[in-house]
Amino acid sequence: MRIKGRKVVNKMINITTFNDPKSPISEAYRTIRTNIQFSKIDNDMKTILITSSKQDEGKTTVASNLAVSFATLEEKKVLIIDADLRNPSIHKMFNKTNSFGLTDVLTNKKELKKYIQNTELENLQILTTGAIPHNPGEMLESKKIIELIDDLKQDYDYIFIDTSPIGIIMDAGVLANYADGTILVIAYNEVEKERVKLSKERLEKVKANVIGAVFNKYVEKRDSYGYYSYY
Numbered sequence: 001m002r003i004k005g006r007k008v009v010n011k012m013i014n015i016t017t018f019n020d021p022k023s024p025i026s027e028a029y030r031t032i033r034t035n036i037q038f039s040k041i042d043n044d045m046k047t048i049l050i051t052s053s054k055q056d057e058g059k060t061t062v063a064s065n066l067a068v069s070f071a072t073l074e075e076k077k078v079l080i081i082d083a084d085l086r087n088p089s090i091h092k093m094f095n096k097t098n099s100f101g102l103t104d105v106l107t108n109k110k111e112l113k114k115y116i117q118n119t120e121l122e123n124l125q126i127l128t129t130g131a132i133p134h135n136p137g138e139m140l141e142s143k144k145i146i147e148l149i150d151d152l153k154q155d156y157d158y159i160f161i162d163t164s165p166i167g168i169i170m171d172a173g174v175l176a177n178y179a180d181g182t183i184l185v186i187a188y189n190e191v192e193k194e195r196v197k198l199s200k201e202r203l204e205k206v207k208a209n210v211i212g213a214v215f216n217k218y219v220e221k222r223d224s225y226g227y228y229s230y231y
């Protein structure tokens with residue numbers, strides 16, 4: 001992530017919507033936010049899953065920036081759940097520990113509050129993955145995780161779920177079926193059309209409510225990155 005002309009000393013260093021709210025990138029995220037917020041189905045749009053066709057397309061980046069964007073809205077409480085048990089990253093974005101998290105909650109729900117971490121933003125909290133189990137797929141398919149998110153919905157206005165790429169592994173399938181909305185991140189010029197088609201088909205198969213795609217790493221002109229999104 002490029003942050004133009006500003007030396008960033010903040011801990012949430014990679015999150016443009018936090019560090020540089022006036023940038024075009026942050027503006028693009030606000031547009032996505034508005035689209036979600038003012039869609040007719042807004043009332044049901046509490047759990048939003050972010051996936052992609054393969055790794056490195058920008059799922060974690062999009063989930064974090066979008067969550068920050070929502071958390072700056074007054075009186076909206078936001079949680080990010082890192083459900084990418086194959087490549088945990090949310091803790092890195094927020095400079096937090098990953099020595100506990102989701103996998104602990106799934107085995108010991110009573111301690112839920114203890115495992116959720118605060119961020120620099122009052123309205124934004126994160127649940128990192130915790131220690132990686134030997135059976136990530138099974139863990140994410142268990143009813144427990146759905147029950148957990150159902151419980152969390154009482155405390156949060158928006159819950160963003162960062163996942164493994166659906167184009168590679170089906171880990172996110174059950175969660176995508178459950179989530180109110182799914183966003184497919186597509187890295188411009190990095191992923192083949194056929195691969196994106198496969199992801200779309202997989203999401204349709206699990207009856208995910210795909211609310212949109214985010215074109216990420218869109219190159220406007222040589223050496224400059226931007227975002228373009230549609231809904």
Ligand SMILES: Nc1ncnc2c1ncn2[C@@H]1O[C@H](COP(=O)(O)OP(=O)(O)O)[C@@H](O)[C@H]1O
Pocket residue numbers: 001002052054055056057058059060061062089216217218225226227
């Ligand atoms: N729009 C962008 N422009 C430039 N680099 C980006 C952009 N979005 C993501 N990246 C970088 O690409 C890499 C992968 O992003 P990440 O969000 O971790 O992907 P994923 O979670 O899908 O694996 C990271 O190094 C991230 O900083």
Ligand SMILES: [Mg+2]
Pocket residue numbers: 059060061084087089162
């Ligand atoms: Mg990631």
